[in-house]
Amino acid sequence: MKLKGSFWVALFFLALGLFGIIQSLTFRYWESMVLPLGISIIIFILAAVQVVRELRRRGEAAAAKATAEDSGAKAETRRLGLIFGWAAGFCLAIYLFGFYIAIPTFAFAYLKWRRRGWLVAVIFAVGLLVFSYAVFAIGLKVPLYKGLIFGAH
Amino acid sequence: MPAFLALAMVPLVMPIIMVFGQPEMAILILLGISFLAALTGGSAIKGIIAGMLGLLISFIGYHSITGVHRFDFNATFLYDGIELIPIALGLFGLSELFHLVMRGRTAIAPKAGTTRLSDILVGVKDVWRHRWLWFRSTVIGYIIGIIPGVGAEVATWVCYGQAKQTSKHPEKFGTGMVEGVIAPEAANNAKEAGSLLTTMALGIPGSAIMALFLAAFLMVGVTPGPRMMVEHLPLALTLLLGIALANIVGGIICLFAAPHLVRVASVNLDFLFPGILSIALVGVYVATLSPMNFITVLIFGILGLLMKLYGYSRPALLLGFVLGGLFENYSLLSIKIYGPLFFARPIPLTLLVIMALLLSYPHLKRGINNLRRRFSQP
Structure with a gap:
């Protein structure tokens, strides 16, 4: 089953939240830790909810057959990769x-x-x-x- | 006219904003981010993720209270945190450029840029013919502009709707009716004055433009919020009058320059991409004098594109970043003065309830509709 870009973006935010939590726990004083930790936890939880939502949508997307739009999207992604380069x-x-x-x-x-x-x-x-x-x-x-x-x- | 409406509102707003202390301001910042997050992104969850990410990014660098280095990977150029200009330019400038190139199309069709001066004069006459529509839309746009986070789209669509409802030929809307252009454009201009008042008086910007405005205030040492209206009242009044003047001057410039400026949007992407990228990177260097910011602008360009493609609110991220420092200061002060339950006071609790209602509104609406449908079924 193929995963959509929106899933990977949500997963990226999930990883970012996790990274924030781990890093925040290393800060020495509570004043420097409390807000980064709290905010990272919020990002992590919300991104986890989004990942679950995307996984649920995955089934619907997989049911649809490959269309001309898919090949258009592939061309766009290729163009984007070149432009980033x-x-x-x-x-x-x-x-x-x-x-x-x-x-x-x-x-x-x-x-x-x-x-x-x-x-x-x-x-x-x-x-x-x-x-x-x-x-x-x-x-x-x-x-x-x-x-x-x-x-x- | 909206600028004069805003000036008239200043004495009314002052007593309300004077009761705001640190806990109220901390929660108010969260409310502002929630407004932008809920109304400018694909979904409330995605919007909040973006806003919180903006706050997190603002914590990068040396923490001034404790001296702890946060999220800087021991990279010296991150010790002072990330600067605003590379982030804003990446999120909004480069991401739009990448999007255009990705789609392989210019902003408008190449032959669309053939506007003559006589066409513009016809437009001026049309506005005069529909002056009452212009007046109504201006007032509505201004009122919507005051509401934080609602932004241009709501103002323009509400005014488009009222123009259609009050038109003698509503059936012709969507076929090039000039009323359908006058109403949203009048609202679009008017909402800036309302939005500026909220930005200055409460420190909550109504749009990405106002978030940049807010950042500009901070860069010159003026903190938007209740204190600004007391300590910098002449500046606030000057800015409101400036909006009026900017509308007049902008209108005159557009009258003469529009036929030529519109051609920029039809420039071939082969020239647009290297041209804009070069000027943007030179601009970032000139503003920050740090070549390392090329990496920042590129990373935020890619992030901005992904956020645009997948419905994460870029204005919410920018607002979170801009207000992150203030939010941390207000929160830490509140915790030290009032304890960890600093938000358990009447105004912060009210603001939190508003925030909860705002974020749960789509779900509440869906639930009510389902209930209605269930009860209406025989």
Whole structure:
């Protein structure tokens, strides 16, 4: 029987509640423990109720046959995985190389991956860097991050 | 007009809010989170989980009273807790961007952005033609705005309903009737003034926007709640007048910029994704000066998307996070002064009953309907 995303999200909150309870019990003073513990217990109980609800719904979902919507959802999930990958990669690139290198490289690579022309990709990548620099570095006078490799600030 | 209604309400609200002490404020914060949780999410349970998660996230970092490090995994960038901007941007900005890309569609159809100035002037004339509808919807929207947590959707739907009921052609609603646009939009603008009054006077924001507003107050050292109306009354009045001014200025800007601004929503996702992601991350860095917050914004972007997809209230999480520090201070003070049963006082108990009724309302309604059906059967 296949489990829906809503079940896994509820399970994630259940695990988070459990983690909160275990961690809270390690805090030394009651002032620092009482609220995190109480709130973690509430999250844990409510998430457990939600998990049970999702498990009950599972039977109904399994009864329904695979439809065209299922394949659409699969395509969406695949697209989402790729987008998360791009976003995480971009964050890592900024952390290592800074904004001045990461922004144009990311914009250019993404547009080429989306099969856009060379000229469009180059113009957009440079334009995005110029816009970010003009608004934040010149306008707000905040120097952009130069990355771990090229020196912080 | 709603801003002037709010100004008129200030003397009426003052005596009520002056009786609020620490226990009342602690329970009031819980009530505010419950309102948002019950009314903005898929279900009350999911909403409360989100609100409680927001509170839990607010506890991350160094506890100022005891010096204990909580949930920071010995990571130095978490010692001072998580900052508001990466959370808000991740929950509401990046998650919407991820959602758009996931669906593979722009916000509107590419050809929808062809509005002319003459079309907008026709809209202005329509509002004048239906000025009484506008006036009614403004008053209703303002009153609904005062109720914490009810938000824009209720105000707009109530006003849409009354516009339909009072229209000469209710059967044409849903086919592009201008009354169906004027009423909800008037309510949508008016509810902000009502919502701002509750945010300032009680510290309970009526919407995600007001939760951000509340956070902004805290960032500049102004604590919303009863004390604000005493210690910062000129500021509160200025903000209410500011809402009036913002509506006028915003209206004028929209008149001229709308035909151009609407095109942003039809920009191709291939350009929108790298463009918005870059500007958002630069914005996070400029606001926090910490590259580690890229991780925070990304995590909350993913969490926000999951919450949006599966009906967990994002405004409730944000509100829990924003009010977490205050809630802990009020609760600990209440426990120390009044003992663990600090809530066993008339006002906190009343607030707890309201909270219980609010959260159990869908179940109560279902139960009453079942009983009615059973008794009505022959």
